[in-house]
Amino acid sequence: MNQSTAPLPHGVDPAWLPSFALRPLGSRRIRIAGSGPLVDTVRGEVAAAVAEHGGVLVDSQEPVDLDLICGNGGTEAFTVTREDRTTTVHANGGPGLLYGFHHVVRRGEAAFDGTWTERVAPRQAIRMLDHWDNVDVHPVMGQVERGYAGGSLFYDNGVVRADLGRVAAYARLLASIGINRVGLNNVNVHRTEARLLTDLLPDVVRLAAVFRPQGIKVCLSVSFAAPVTLGGLATADPLDPEVRDWWARTTADVYAAIPDFAGYVVKADSEGQPGPFGYGRDHADGANALARALKPFGGTVFWRAFVYNHRQDWRDRTTDRARAAHDHFAPLDGRFDDNVVVQVKAGPIDFQTREPVSPVIAAMPSTRLAVELQVTQEYTGHQKHVCHLVPLWREMLSFRPWGEEEGTVADIAAGRASGPAGGVVAVSNAGDDPFWTGHPLAQANLYGFGRLAWDDRLTSAEVLDEWIGLTFADPDVRGPLHRLVDDSWRTYEKYTAPLGVGFMVRPGGHYGPDVDGYEYSPWGTYHFADRDGVGVDRTRATGTGFTGQFPPPWRNLYESPETCPDELLLFFHHVPYGHVLHSGTTVVQHIYDTHFDGREEVVRMAATWAELEGRVPASTFRRVTELLGEQLRSATEWRDQVNTYFHRKSGVPDARGRRIY
C-alpha cells in the first residue's frame, strides 16, 4: 500500500472520505488502464476500496462496472459516460483520472445508474491553499498564524515532522476536492522559515514528495530580503545584478531538488515584511526579479497585493486602508511578467464578515490576478462558531464588477473576462486537531472552498449537500444540518459588526467583541461612531474617494446611500442613527434587531444540533455541542456589548423595549 492510501492515524476523523463513502465504488468490478504516478495513486485507492468493500480490480477484457481509462497527457479534465451498465471515466492524463475517480466517489450510487455523459473540467487552472504555518513556534502567533485547529500538520516545534502520515492523508483530502497547489509556510517569513529556501530545502523535498502523488505542487513563501539575510549580500534591490544572480542560483538549486516546484509566494512591504519600497523600487520591479529566476523552470510568483500603511495615525482622515491595494497596484497594470500572479484579497480591507469586492480585481486587465479568500476563521469565529463561508465566497466570486452584462470575479481569475488567468487561493483552516479543522462543521468550509475553486457555478447549498452526503452516513441528518449550517454566515454577521462596518473585534487575537478596540489604533480600521451616527465616508463627494476606484455601475451605486446595498452601507457611508435603510428600519434599530435575532438564531442552532444525537458519530456530537455552548456565550457577549455601545452613544431606545445594559 502506498503512503497516499495508508490508513489514518488512530483517532483522526476521516472527514469527507469515510469508509462508507467509498462503498458504492469499492463494492464493484473495476478496471484501470494507463500508467504513471497519478494512475498508481488511483490504483492504490481502488485496491484499498475493493479490499474493504468486496469488489474486484480486474485487468482482463471482461465486463466491469467502472472502467477508468487514462491517456498520457497532463490535463485535469475528464469525461464520465454511463451506458450498457458500465461507468467509464476517460481522462487524457493522470490528474484527470484522479479527479474523475473522486467525482465517481462523490456521485456515490448514482454514478452506477442510468445512461448519461458528463464532461467535467475545472473552471480555474490554479486552485491553491496557502498555509500560514511556522516551522518554529512564533512567540505571538504560535505554530500556525491564525490557526484554530491545533498545531501545524507539517511542522512541530522547529522541525518538519518525522512522520508525514497525516500530511499524506491531508493531501488526499485536498486532491479529492481538486486542490492542485499548496503554499507550505507563512507569508510572514520569519528567520527559520526563510531557510526553507536554502539549507532546509531537504525538508521541502520531503513535503513535496507527499503532495506529488495527489497531483499537488508546492510553493514556498520567501522573504524579499533573502539575498541579504541568507545570501550575505549588501542589498536586496531587485534591479541589482548580484541580487538577480542570487535569486537565479538559489532558484536553480530549488528546481534541481524539486523539478515540479510551483513557485514563490511573496508578502512584500506589508505589515513589516521587507519589499522593493526599501530600495526605491515598485512592486512590478520586485515581482519581476523573482519571476525571471523562476521563468526557466516554469515557476510562478504569487505576489500579494495586501500592501497598506499599518502605522497610520487615527487622526488622519485622508488615508484610507481600503484604497491602498488599488493605489499601489492598478498603476502597475501591464508591467508584470507573464509568470507573475498578483494575489488580491477578495475584499479591500481584510477578510471581514462583509466587505465589497476589491476594486483591484477589475482594474488590472493586463495582469494575471488570483483572488485570495480566507478559509481559516480569523474574523469569523475562530472555528469555535459555526460560520459557513461558502455563501460569502460564492457571492464574491459571482460579483460582476462591470455590471450585469459583463464577467464575474471568478471569470476574471480564470482568464475568461478581461486579461489572463490567475486562479483562486485561500488560507487553509486545517491543523493537527483530530477533526482537522477544530470545529467539525468547519470541514465544510475547506471542502466548499475546493469545490467552488473547481466550479464557481455550484450553489452553496449544493456544495454543502455533497459534503453532508459524503461525511455522514445517516440520510436523516441532511435536513437538520442544512437548517443549522446554510445561513450561519448571515447569523454570524447579525450578532457581530453591523452593515459592513467591520472589525469591532478584540485587537490582536480578533475573537470576541471590542467595539472601540481598533478605533484609536494605527491599523486603519475605524468605524467613527459618535453621538449622531456611524460609518466610514468613502464617497468621492465628501469622503476618501474609494468609491471612485470601482468602474460603473458600482462607483455610482456605492456613492449614494440611496443606492448602496444595506449590508455595505457603513462601509461606504457615515450616516445618522435615524437613517432609514431599504429594509424600512433605521440604522440603530437594525443594529438592535439583528443583534437580538442573531443571538436567538444561535439558540435555535443548538436545538437543531441536539436533534442529531445518535445520528452522527459520538465524538463529533460532543465536540459540536461543546462549541455551540461557546458560540452562544460569545454571541450573547457580542449582542450585549454592541447594543449597549450604540444605545449609550445614540441615546435611542430600542423600539421593542428589550433589555439593553
Ligand code: GCW
Ligand atoms: O488579516 C491579517 C492577519 C495577519 C496576516 C495578514 C496577511 C499572515 O491578521 O495575521 O498575516 O492578514 O494576510 O498577510
